[in-house]
Amino acid sequence: xxxxxxxxxxxxxxxxxxxxxxxxxxxxxxxxxxxxxxxxxxxxxxxxxxxxxxxxxxxxxxxxxxxxxxxxxxxxxxxxxxxxxxxxxxxxxxxxxxxxxxxxxxxxxxxxxxxxxxxxxxxxxxxxxxxxxxxxxxxxxxxxxxxxxxxxxxxxxxxxxxxxxxxxxxxxxxxxxxxxxxxxxxxxxxxxxxxxxxxxxxxxxxxxxxxxxxxxxxxxxxxxxxxxxxxxxxxxxxxxxxxxxxxxxxxxxxxxxxxxxxxxxxxxxxxxxxxxxxxxxxxxxxxxxxxxxxxxxxxxxxxxxxxxxxxxxxxxxxxxxxxxxxxxxxxxxxxxxxxxxx
Ligand SMILES: Cc1c2[nH]c(c1CCC(=O)O)Cc1[nH]c(c(CCC(=O)O)c1C)Cc1[nH]c(c(CCC(=O)O)c1C)Cc1[nH]c(c(C)c1CCC(=O)O)C2
Numbered sequence: 001x002x003x004x005x006x007x008x009x010x011x012x013x014x015x016x017x018x019x020x021x022x023x024x025x026x027x028x029x030x031x032x033x034x035x036x037x038x039x040x041x042x043x044x045x046x047x048x049x050x051x052x053x054x055x056x057x058x059x060x061x062x063x064x065x066x067x068x069x070x071x072x073x074x075x076x077x078x079x080x081x082x083x084x085x086x087x088x089x090x091x092x093x094x095x096x097x098x099x100x101x102x103x104x105x106x107x108x109x110x111x112x113x114x115x116x117x118x119x120x121x122x123x124x125x126x127x128x129x130x131x132x133x134x135x136x137x138x139x140x141x142x143x144x145x146x147x148x149x150x151x152x153x154x155x156x157x158x159x160x161x162x163x164x165x166x167x168x169x170x171x172x173x174x175x176x177x178x179x180x181x182x183x184x185x186x187x188x189x190x191x192x193x194x195x196x197x198x199x200x201x202x203x204x205x206x207x208x209x210x211x212x213x214x215x216x217x218x219x220x221x222x223x224x225x226x227x228x229x230x231x232x233x234x235x236x237x238x239x240x241x242x243x244x245x246x247x248x249x250x251x252x253x254x255x256x257x258x259x260x261x262x263x264x265x266x267x268x269x270x271x272x273x274x275x276x277x278x279x280x281x282x283x284x285x286x287x288x289x290x291x292x293x294x295x296x297x298x299x300x301x302x303x304x305x306x307x308x309x310x311x312x313x314x315x316x317x318x319x320x321x322x323x324x325x326x327x328x329x330x331x332x333x334x335x336x337x338x339x340x341x342x
Contacts, residue, residue, distance in 0.1 A: 005067050006019045006317060009316065014312075020337065021067055021317070022060070022323075023320050026056040029325065029329075030060065032056075036056050047077060050123040050124040054131065057071060064333060067317075068137040068200070070202070071124060075142060075148060075204055077118060079096055079152050081109070081113070081189075082108045082185055083107070083108055084097045084098075094156060094157065095155060098152065100163075100167060101171070102174035105177045115188075122193065125196035137200055138199050139201065139241075140198030141202040142190050142201070144203045144205030146164075146207060146211060146223065147204060148182050150164040152182075153166075179223055182223075190231055202240070205220055205242070207245070209245060216247070227240075229259060239262065240260050241263075242260035245266045256281050256282075260282065262282055262284065262315075263285070264319065265284055265285065265287035265321065267322065269321075271307050274287070274311075279313075283314075284311060284316055285318075286320070286321055287319070290325055293336065294329065294332070301335060301339045304336050
C-alpha cells in the first residue's frame with residue numbers, strides 16, 4: 001500500500017489528482033449529522049461523547065470518500081479546559097465567561113490541567129484511528145492562540161474582534177501573557193491528539209486577518225512558529241497545516257516564517273497569485289468559495305476545475321476557503337468531487 005495521498009502532498013509531492021476534504025465536512029448540511037446531534041442533545045455533548053463524535057466524523061467519509069477526516073470537536077473546548085465556562089446558544093453561537101485583565105490570565109489553569117477536560121477528545125481520536133479506512137488521513141486541530149483569545153476576551157464571536165484589540169492596546173504585556181498561556185496549552189493539546197493517533201494537525205486562525213503589521217508578527221506568526229517548533233521536536237515527521245484566514249499578502253512567506261508544511265487559503269486569495277507566491281514554499285490547501293456549494297450549477301464545476309488547474313504545478317490539497325454552510329446541498333458536494341476526480 002503506498003502512502004496516503006494527503007501525507008504525500010504535505011511532503012511536497014505534486015499529485016495528478018489533488019487529495020480533497022472540506023472544512024466543517026461533518027455538519028448541519030448532512031441529515032445524518034442532524035440526526036446524531038439530536039441524539040446527543042446539544043453540540044457540546046456531541047463533542048464530549050466519543051462514540052457519537054467519532055460517528056459524525058465518519059459520516060462524510062462514508063458518503064463521499066474524502067481523503068481526510070477531521071476530528072469532530074471545537075476550538076473553544078480548550079478555553080473551557082483552561083477554566084472558562086462555555087455554552088452554545090442555539091441559533092446564535094458560543095458564549096464564554098471572559099478574561100479582561102492580568103488577574104484573569106493568572107487565574108487560568110496550568111497547561112497540564114487541560115487533559116482532565118479533554119480526555120474524551122483523545123478517546124474520539126483513538127476510535128477514529130481504529131475505524132477509518134486505511135487510505136484516509138486523520139487530522140487533529142486546535143484554534144490558533146489569537147483566534148482563541150478573541151473568544152476568551154469577548155465571551156462570544158465579534159465581527160471585528162474589537163474587545164481583544166482593546167485588551168491588547170490597554171495592557172499589551174497582559175495580553176501577550178494570555179497568548180503565551182494559550183500557546184503552551186495548545187502545544188500539549190495537539191501533542192496529546194498526535195499521541196492518540198492524529199496523523200496531521202491544523203491550526204485555525206480564523207481572525208488572523210484583523211492583525212496588522214507588528215501585531216500580525218507577534219500574535220499570528222510567532223505563536224504558530226512556537227507551536228510548530230515544539231510539535232516538530234516532540235513528533236518529528238507529523239505535518240502541520242496553518243490557516244491564517246484573510247492574511248492576504250501575508251500568506252506569502254507564512255510557511256517559511258512558521259515552519260508550517262502547508263498553508264490553507266481562504267477564498268479571497270487569487271489562486272494564480274497563491275500558486276506563484278505561496279505554493280513555491282509549501283503545499284497549499286484551498287480555496288473554493290463555500291457559497292458555490294449552495295448555488296451549484298455550472299459555476300461550481302468551472303470554479304472547481306479552475307482551482308485544480310491553478311495549483312496543478314505543485315503540492316495541493318483541495319478544500320474550501322472556509323467551512324461548508326448548513327444551507328449547502330449535499331448533491332453539490334458530489335458534483336464538486338466529480339469535477340476534481342473525474
Ligand atoms: C471559529 C471556530 C469555531 N470552531 C472552529 C472555528 C475555526 C474555523 C472557522 O473559522 O470556522 C473549528 C471547528 N468547529 C467544528 C469543527 C469540527 C471539524 C470540521 O468538521 O471541520 C472545527 C474544525 C465543529 C462545529 N462547531 C460548531 C458547529 C455547529 C454546531 C451545531 O451543530 O449546531 C460545528 C459542526 C459551532 C461553532 N463553533 C465556533 C463557532 C463560532 C460556532 C457557531 C457558528 C456555527 O454554528 O457555525 C467556534
